Amino acid sequence: MKWRAAILAAGVCGWLVSAAGQQPQQNFDNVKIQVTPVQKNIYMLFGAGGNVTVQVGKDGVLLIDTEFEPLVPKLMAEIKKLSDGPIQYIINTHVHGDHVGGNDAFYKLIPKNPQLPLNIIAHANVLNRLTAPGPNGAPGTSTAEHPGFPEDEYDTPYKDFYYNGEPIFIYHEPNAHTDGDSVILFRGSDVVTTGDIFTPDSYPFIDIARGGSVKGEIDALDHILELTVPADHQEGGTYVIPGHGRVCDEADVVEFRDMVVIVKDRVQDLIKKGKTLDQVKASKPTEDYDTEYGANGADRFVEAVYKSLSGK
Amino acid sequence: MKKTAPLLLLIAVMGVPAFAQMDFTGEWAPLYHEDNPERIPGPELGDYMGIPINNAARLRGDAYDADRISVVSEYQCRPHGGDYSMRGLANMRVTEEYGPDDHLLAIHTRMNFQEQARTIWMDARPHPSELAPHTFQGFSTGTWEDNMLAVFTTHEKESYLRRNGLPRSDKATFVEHWVRHGNLLTIVTAITDPVFLTETFVRSQTWQLDPGQRMGRDICEYVPEIAKPVGTVPAHLPGTNPFLHEVADWYGLPFEATRGGSATLYPEYKDKAPKPDKVPAMCDRYCACGQNGRGCNLH
Numbered sequence: 001m002k003w004r005a006a007i008l009a010a011g012v013c014g015w016l017v018s019a020a021g022q023q024p025q026q027n028f029d030n031v032k033i034q035v036t037p038v039q040k041n042i043y044m045l046f047g048a049g050g051n052v053t054v055q056v057g058k059d060g061v062l063l064i065d066t067e068f069e070p071l072v073p074k075l076m077a078e079i080k081k082l083s084d085g086p087i088q089y090i091i092n093t094h095v096h097g098d099h100v101g102g103n104d105a106f107y108k109l110i111p112k113n114p115q116l117p118l119n120i121i122a123h124a125n126v127l128n129r130l131t132a133p134g135p136n137g138a139p140g141t142s143t144a145e146h147p148g149f150p151e152d153e154y155d156t157p158y159k160d161f162y163y164n165g166e167p168i169f170i171y172h173e174p175n176a177h178t179d180g181d182s183v184i185l186f187r188g189s190d191v192v193t194t195g196d197i198f199t200p201d202s203y204p205f206i207d208i209a210r211g212g213s214v215k216g217e218i219d220a221l222d223h224i225l226e227l228t229v230p231a232d233h234q235e236g237g238t239y240v241i242p243g244h245g246r247v248c249d250e251a252d253v254v255e256f257r258d259m260v261v262i263v264k265d266r267v268q269d270l271i272k273k274g275k276t277l278d279q280v281k282a283s284k285p286t287e288d289y290d291t292e293y294g295a296n297g298a299d300r301f302v303e304a305v306y307k308s309l310s311g312k
Numbered sequence: 313m314k315k316t317a318p319l320l321l322l323i324a325v326m327g328v329p330a331f332a333q334m335d336f337t338g339e340w341a342p343l344y345h346e347d348n349p350e351r352i353p354g355p356e357l358g359d360y361m362g363i364p365i366n367n368a369a370r371l372r373g374d375a376y377d378a379d380r381i382s383v384v385s386e387y388q389c390r391p392h393g394g395d396y397s398m399r400g401l402a403n404m405r406v407t408e409e410y411g412p413d414d415h416l417l418a419i420h421t422r423m424n425f426q427e428q429a430r431t432i433w434m435d436a437r438p439h440p441s442e443l444a445p446h447t448f449q450g451f452s453t454g455t456w457e458d459n460m461l462a463v464f465t466t467h468e469k470e471s472y473l474r475r476n477g478l479p480r481s482d483k484a485t486f487v488e489h490w491v492r493h494g495n496l497l498t499i500v501t502a503i504t505d506p507v508f509l510t511e512t513f514v515r516s517q518t519w520q521l522d523p524g525q526r527m528g529r530d531i532c533e534y535v536p537e538i539a540k541p542v543g544t545v546p547a548h549l550p551g552t553n554p555f556l557h558e559v560a561d562w563y564g565l566p567f568e569a570t571r572g573g574s575a576t577l578y579p580e581y582k583d584k585a586p587k588p589d590k591v592p593a594m595c596d597r598y599c600a601c602g603q604n605g606r607g608c609n610l611h
Contacts, residue, residue: 036443046443222543233426233532234390235447247445254386255470261545262375269549288371291507292481
């Protein structure tokens with residue numbers, strides 16, 4: 001219940017309900033966790049909400065994102081099948097509830113070992129938003145109440161460390177999907193986890209209220225393309241775990257990046273012609289992409305692009 | 313003993329389907345008499361005739377700017393998708409792979425253009441989960457329908473239905489039927505795409521056995537061919553593509569017909585179609601494509 005209050009304080013409940021396509025009182029009883037081997041040390045787990053990245057090796061287990069609290073026991077059961085080592089790291093790609101919702105539950109389930117403490121990492125803006133005062137002067141949520149908050153925050157362009165035999169880079173992608181997005185590169189396994197900057201089956205949710213922008217979104221996608229190298233004739237090589245959807249590679253990110261740029265260029269052109277937001281929406285600048293990325297999210301995407309570019 | 317003989321015969325007959333009913337192995341050269349202008353010089357911009365596309369696909373084709381391949385260098389070394397590769401420009405080698413029990417495990421194809429390599433699994437293995445990575449050639453499984461090989465393919469990456477910007481999504485699947493008559497191989501491809509097609513799209517292509525064929529390697533290195541700022545993606549803004557009427561004007565076709573869609577797929581459309589806007593006095597474009605070995609002249 002306290003965790004729900006924290007999510008509410010961070011203002012992400014609306015996202016949790018609408019963007020993830022979940023009902024507020026969703027029953028997770030019948031959700032099964034699918035485990036997809038990605039490459040070398042890396043697996044992708046999916047039940048409901050965002051994808052979970054799992055890195056296993058001689059040192060232990062590292063997780064990226066935690067889905068929803070009720071799913072944590074099921075996620076733990078699948079992780080134990082991959083490794084009986086200790087979970088030492090959780091990284092949150094951003095603040096939304098379908099990616100951080102299981103943090104507290106993981107913290108509680110993971111045995112405490114002073115020699116091998118659990119580190120929960122995210123960009124500082126994630127922690128700032130989770131602990132920010134609520135509307136109408138409501139006090140912020142304290143980290144004492146929520147041991148699963150990412151208190152190992154970073155506030156630099158990137159953070160790196162070595163774990164399970166490979167370097168791990170956590171890059172801050174400023175003002176992209178939100179203002180606290182991280183993209184994680186596993187340099188030995190050659191896998192990149194993107195969070196919701198990249199969602200191959202749906203338009204990006206550019207969360208303007210939480211610092212997102214279309215320029216930052218495109219810059220972040222271009223950075224992901226810099227990090228990925230195809231093995232041969234534009235496929236394979238570096239694999240990409242998106243915030244939602246199947247395992248991808250560079251070629252899939254290119255399709256998505258191009259769509260975002262093309263829609264941005266169309267909206268920019270309409271703004272130059274003096275069109276209002278309603279007129280821009282009425283012109284259907286995403287019509288040729290709606291059957292691919294979902295017409296339901298089109299208006300929200302166009303509105304975010306318009307507001308990003310016009311400042312209105 | 314009398315009961316044993318029919319039983320042995322039955323076992324012998326039932327044993328046959330475990331092996332290839334038809335041998336497709338060898339070096340195959342594509343014949344381009346079918347759809348030659350689309351396959352050899354390449355499709356005209358804005359020509360969507362005969363393809364059951366929806367409006368989203370049509371608008372994607374309208375926005376397509378071929379500069380995208382020069383500017384977005386990640387496109388330069390892409391192979392065709394598995395569905396398109398059978399009609400693209402490439403010779404083909406077909407080999408078989410046998411398992412330890414001498415049952416056919418897989419049929420492999422290799423084409424030299426962009427090193428396209430497909431595996432058609434013949435061991436009844438399941439297709440991967442929806443969350444597994446996709447590839448340009450997709451994941452294929454095959455079964456025998458008498459002497460015909462039926463192939464079902466999923467898990468393709470997004471690619472094109474036609475090389476003028478008409479898209480084919482990564483949700484598409486396709487069924488092929490391989491038929492051999494002597495030294496000729498005909499492959500019929502039926503594509504289903506819930507994202508960009510309103511009904512199944514069928515096309516065929518034929519190959520000739522060419523035992524003397526030798527295929528080279530196709531090494532590709534991509535480079536930025538036109539210097540542009542990072543993140544530039546060339547595309548025509550809606551309603552601004554100046555090339556869309558060319559195909560209708562050059563060939564004396566109704567513009568409406570060039571816009572494609574299910575109706576243009578069927579012969580009766582010819583009787584319903586509006587009159588062309590203008591008809592050239594004589595053929596002056598690709599008039600001799602594929603005829604008697606002649607090339608595709610522009611004039």
